[in-house]
Amino acid sequence: MSDSTSIHMKEKKIMRGVVVSDAMDKTIVVSVDTFKTDTMNHKKYKSSKKYKVHDESNAYKSGETVEFVQTRPRSKGKSLEALPKK
Numbered sequence: 118m119s120d121s122t123s124i125h126m127k128e129k130k131i132m133r134g135v136v137v138s139d140a141m142d143k144t145i146v147v148s149v150d151t152f153k154t155d156t157m158n159h160k161k162y163k164s165s166k167k168y169k170v171h172d173e174s175n176a177y178k179s180g181e182t183v184e185f186v187q188t189r190p191r192s193k194g195k196s197l198e199a200l201p202k203k
Contacts, residue, residue, distance in 0.1 A: 129186040131200070136177050137167065144195060145172045147183055169195040176202055 134149035150165045170185045176199075177183050183199050190196040 131184050131186055132168075132197075133182060133184050134168070136179050136181050136183055139172075139175070139177060139179055143172055143175060145170050145177050145183065145199065147185065168197055170197045170199050171195055172199045 132149055134147040136145050137148045138146040147168050147170050148165050149168065150163055152161050153164050154161050168185070170183065171188070171191050172183075185197045185199045187196060188198045191198075
């Protein structure tokens with residue numbers, strides 16, 4: 118063992134999507150589009166998934182692009198947090 122103790126922390130993956138709804142307080146719904154490949158026919162198709170993201174300052178509005186990372190769970194369906202606007 119080495120003398121220095123180091124904590125190995127996993128890098129958080131930054132995801133990017135478009136805000137679909139901002140009707141809730143401090144929460145936005147973000148749609149993330151990904152391209153997947155069919156295993157049999159090898160065709161690419163677009164798949165989208167919606168996430169509830171914590172937005173502390175209510176800065177993002179519908180139609181804007183947002184970047185967010187995974188954090189500790191804030192509620193039953195919300196464990197992601199929006200990064201500040203650039």
